[in-house]
Amino acid sequence: MKEGPDIAQIGALIGDPARANMLTALMGGKALTATELAGAGGVTLQTASAHLAKLEAGQLLVQRKQGRHRYFALADESVGKLLESIMGFAAGRGHLRHRPGPKEPALRKARICYDHLAGDYGVRMLDSLVARGAIDAVGDGLALTPAGESQLQPMGIDVSDLRSSRRPLCRSCLDWSERRAHLAGSLGKALLSSFFEKGWAHRTAGSRSVVFSPEGERQFLALFPAVS
Known part of the structure; x- marks a missing residue:
């Protein structure tokens, strides 16, 4: 055996x-x-x-x-991470179940991956946090820095409360559409929840896509500028 x-x-x-x-x-x-x-x-x-x-x-x-x-x-979150990784592997090798349709651009732009933000906006958010020193990225590992904790306070993110959870604070999750990492873990969940609570974005019925309002999109893009 x-x-x-x-x-x-x-x-x-x-x-x-x-x-x-x-x-x-x-x-x-x-x-x-x-x-x-x-x-x-x-x-x-x-x-x-x-x-x-x-x-x-x-x-x-x-x-x-x-x-x-x-x-x-x-x-749990690990199942979502496994599925997202398999989806990325399949997409990268051209194993697609259907032709791209109207829903495809919306899913690629912003979607829910278990309980955190994925797609282009999810990758952009993590890239921006890393670029400004809020998160350290070493290999596949992510860690919130003291500077990052200070930056999150004005956004209403209570990091001390998140740290009390048994769930990892920051986790890297491979994005199936972008083929790069987005932010998972309790911090990823808290950030997406804050976007919903602020009215910046909402879920689409019957879909995983996340739709930002014009003002929410403006706020998000200003808060997480693109990394050149």
């Missing part, structure tokens, strides 16, 4: 087209019902239930009960 992690089992779980579509639908960070996921997977509710049971047993999903309803979500 071969030793080591069983990547074949994880590959088989993700590799089924219906399950892959269900997992992608959950990349938006929202918990969805079995009926909603059946629609995303293009299968019947009975078939979806069987797929969801396998994904839950493989620890890719968690089930949450609220009253008489059951909701499913990605097990």
Whole structure:
């Protein structure tokens, strides 16, 4: 018997087209019902239930009960990071499931990756934070600097509260469309949440795309200038 992690089992779980579509639908960070996921997977509710049971047993999903309803979500941030990396790998080698359509530019510009900002704007934000010394980037690792903590305070980001979480403060996540890193971790989540709370941006129903208002876009681009 071969030793080591069983990547074949994880590959088989993700590799089924219906399950892959269900997992992608959950990349938006929202918990969805079995009926909603059946629609995303293009299968019947009975078939979806069987797929969801396998994904839950493989620890890719968690089930949450609220009253008489059951909701499913990605097990944790690491699952989202894994899926985003696989999507980047596939896109980089031309393995695309459909021709680019109207939704493609919006997704590439700004979208949710589990619970943080991805796409061109996500990469731009991390590049800007690194360029001004707010975040140190060493290899694949990211660390918030003392200067960065001071810069985040006027934005209403309570770093001390984020540090109390068991979740990593800063994490690098490979962006599938930009093929470069964007900011994940509790800080990435806090920044995206602040954009929503300020009214700078909103989610698009039925999509992972994030749409910035004209004023929100102006504020975002001024706060995170492009790095030449």
